[in-house]
Amino acid sequence: MVAKLDKIFNSFVENRIFKNKGVLQTSYTPDTIPHRDKQIEAVASILAPSLRGERVSNLFCFGKTGTGKTLSVQYVTNEILKRIKESGGDNLRVVYVNCKLKKVADTEYRILAEIISSLGESVHSTGLPTGAVYSKFVEIIERKKQLILIVLDEIDQAVKKIGDNFLYTLTRLNSELKNSQISIVGISNSLTFMDNIDPRVRSSLGEEELVFPPYNALQLQDILRERTEDAFSEGVLQEGVIAKCAAFAAREHGDARRALDLLRVAGEIAERESLDKLNLDCIDKANNKIERDKMIDIIENEPKQHQLVLYSIMHLSKDKNYDKIFTGNVYNRYQELCQRTKNDILTQRRISDIIAEFDMLGLINVDVISRGRKGRTREIKMMLPETIKTKAEEILITSLML
DNA sequence: GTCAATTCACATGAAAGAGACCACGGTCTAGTG
DNA sequence: CTAGACCGTGGTCTCTTTCATGTGAATTGACGA
Numbered sequence: 384m385v386a387k388l389d390k391i392f393n394s395f396v397e398n399r400i401f402k403n404k405g406v407l408q409t410s411y412t413p414d415t416i417p418h419r420d421k422q423i424e425a426v427a428s429i430l431a432p433s434l435r436g437e438r439v440s441n442l443f444c445f446g447k448t449g450t451g452k453t454l455s456v457q458y459v460t461n462e463i464l465k466r467i468k469e470s471g472g473d474n475l476r477v478v479y480v481n482c483k484l485k486k487v488a489d490t491e492y493r494i495l496a497e498i499i500s501s502l503g504e505s506v507h508s509t510g511l512p513t514g515a516v517y518s519k520f521v522e523i524i525e526r527k528k529q530l531i532l533i534v535l536d537e538i539d540q541a542v543k544k545i546g547d548n549f550l551y552t553l554t555r556l557n558s559e560l561k562n563s564q565i566s567i568v569g570i571s572n573s574l575t576f577m578d579n580i581d582p583r584v585r586s587s588l589g590e591e592e593l594v595f596p597p598y599n600a601l602q603l604q605d606i607l608r609e610r611t612e613d614a615f616s617e618g619v620l621q622e623g624v625i626a627k628c629a630a631f632a633a634r635e636h637g638d639a640r641r642a643l644d645l646l647r648v649a650g651e652i653a654e655r656e657s658l659d660k661l662n663l664d665c666i667d668k669a670n671n672k673i674e675r676d677k678m679i680d681i682i683e684n685e686p687k688q689h690q691l692v693l694y695s696i697m698h699l700s701k702d703k704n705y706d707k708i709f710t711g712n713v714y715n716r717y718q719e720l721c722q723r724t725k726n727d728i729l730t731q732r733r734i735s736d737i738i739a740e741f742d743m744l745g746l747i748n749v750d751v752i753s754r755g756r757k758g759r760t761r762e763i764k765m766m767l768p769e770t771i772k773t774k775a776e777e778i779l780i781t782s783l784m785l
Numbered sequence: 786g787t788c789a790a791t792t793c794a795c796a797t798g799a800a801a802g803a804g805a806c807c808a809c810g811g812t813c814t815a816g817t818g
Numbered sequence: 819c820t821a822g823a824c825c826g827t828g829g830t831c832t833c834t835t836t837c838a839t840g841t842g843a844a845t846t847g848a849c850g851a
Contacts, residue, residue, distance in 0.1 A: 492830065492831085493830095493831095515829095686833090688833090688834095709794090709795090710794085710795065710796085711794070711795075729833090729834070729835085730834075730835060730836085731795080732796095732797095732834085732835070732836080733833080733834060733835075735795080735796065735797085736797095736834095739796090739797095751795090751796065751841090751842095752842090752843095753793095753794095753795095753841070753842040753843050753844085754793085754794080754842095754843075754844075755792090755793080755842075755843040755844025755845070756791090756792060756793055756794095756843075756844040756845050756846090757793065757794070757843095757844075758792085758793040758794025758795055758841095758842095758843095759793080759794060759795050759796065759840095759841055759842065759843085760793095760794060760795050760796080761795080761796080
């Protein structure tokens with residue numbers, strides 16, 4: 384046994400795939416951001432007045448995930464802050480809020496609380512009237528003459544959940560403020576986000592708009608090449624690895640984050656298998672693993688009722704009597720399952736929503752179809768790859784104690 | 786045969802309720818000097 | 819006298835139910851050729 388462990392540990396210590404893995408982590412901020420010069424310049428020129436403490440136009444950045452929106456904005460704000468610090472000023476505060484992180488900011492209240500706590504004050508996570516939190520916010524920023532730059536990342540998520548009301552309030556806040564000023568930088572993954580929000584908000588929020596196009600495969604290669612120099616030991620990467628990673632990610636709408644993840648996981652796989660080179664095979668494995676881990680993670684953390692529904696769908700999709708699955712089938716199977724497991728039975732209305740949520744998560748694929756006299760319903764297809772079906776089922780069975 | 790009306794089986798929306806959580810302020814209690 | 823325990827109030831959040839309205843093609847039935 385000891386010998387075995389020795390082998391594992393040794394291979395780990397001896398095997399030097401990575402030079403610095405941190406470079407590939409999402410939290411890493413590189414010094415240079417290739418192929419985003421134009422956008423960075425644009426952001427910089429829009430935000431530049433803040434150097435003199437003047438209010439800057441509200442800015443709105445669009446682009447799919449992993450197109451460098453957050454990175455560019457952070458890069459520019461950091462530079463501005465650095466410069467202001469050098470000249471001894473302190474009348475600019477940058478607040479970064481990621482609206483996507485659950486438990487951090489998925490309600491108006493929490494977003495506000497998050498902003499306040501980034502300003503160094505604290506508010507309770509719940510219990511206060513929202514209005515009171517607004518007053519507190521105003522009070523805090525009014526203490527001195529300053530410009531508050533609020534960066535709302537993944538703002539589309541927040542608006543989808545809680546509506547655009549808070550954006551309106553936030554943009555209107557300026558008229559109440561005497562000392563300080565607020566500017567908002569919104570970052571959105573959805574290109575159509577602006578279409579369905581209140582026109583008043585749209586005009587004030589979108590004073591400046593900036594689109595981040597997806598990277599193409601060649602640009603992704605540049606990005607990867609730059610990072611890999613620091614991340615991997617010399618000569619570890621086999622010919623074509625970068626190209627393949629880039630190609631994979633380009634297929635996923637040019638997501639650079641995805642490409643870097645892919646490379647990192649591939650490296651980990653190579654390390655674990657004590658290979659001395661990272662080959663194309665590792666990339667394939669990494670791609671599967673990422674998909675797999677993502678889904679397993681989702682399934683594991685789903686609440687019980689959702690798991691019951693998911694299990695019903697899985698069960699039905701294995702059943703040869705059903706070549707197509709509809710909402711009604713799922714609901715019936717779900718009811719049986721609940722009775723067997725002594726769980727409460729939710730209404731069809733709720734199950735309908737839960738099914739829609741699974742569709743969003745990509746666990747299933749749903750088409751709303753009309754079957755004429757047989758009514759309108761959803762046609763449901765299981766989307767789990769074969770490789771994780773068994774695993775997923777195991778998880779559900781244990782979790783539901785079937 | 787053609788065309789409009791009907792019908793099914795849900796989808797989709799809106800509103801509201803239940804229960805959990807939390808802060809706040811007031812009251813009670815026990816420990817301390 | 820004071821710190822801490824405890825309680826009721828008032829607020830939010832999430833999950834869920836209830837009620838209402840919408841939807842698109844197969845089916846039906848009236849109508850005319």
